[in-house]
Amino acid sequence: MVIEPELDEAALDYSRRVGERLRAIRRQKRLSLHDVEAASDAEFKASVLGAYERGERSISVPRLHRLAGFYDVPVDQLLPSDDESGEVIDITDRALARSAEQNQLVLDLQQLSELGGPEGAMLNRYIRTIQIQRQDFNGRMLTIRRDDVRAIACILGVTTDRTMDRLDQLGLCRAGV
Secondary structure, eight states, X not given: OOOOHHHHHHHHHHHHHHHXXXXXXXXXXXXXXXXXXXHTTXXXXXXXXXXXXXXXXXXXXXXXXXXXXXXXXXGGGXXXXXXXXXXXXXXXXXXXXXXXXXXXXXXXXXXXXXXXXHHHHHHHHHHHHXXXXXXXXXXXXXXXXXXXXXXXXXXXXXXXXXXXXXXXXXXXXXXXX
């Protein structure tokens, strides 16, 4: 069987782009390769994960699924789309400081993950949708835009002008409120 050179090149390019996505998500989670190895009880060895990220080695679908679970992101977010370079935008502490200056709403995602009940479940689902749309999986915080406040107000059963107060009562406001 002869493999066409352009097919070989396309497969290599795709492996490289998958690797870029894997690296970007890992970095967004602020994990080193060795952190992943340690936290996964060596299921994902640093050297192997590094080879995936460099595009030197292909990752199987079941393993990709387990890695997505480890990173707590949907599986499809570890795969590049046809129109992207594989880059994931990271929200850093600079964004947090900027949002505080602009009096924006920043949610503490770790606190949100601990919020129970139907209100917590709906709010977690909605915020997860925002993260997927923005490609933002840092897992620590999320800046909420004005357009999202209306939907959050509906989920919480409050008016839009009481949304920040309710989120603050729930311990979900991180800064800038």
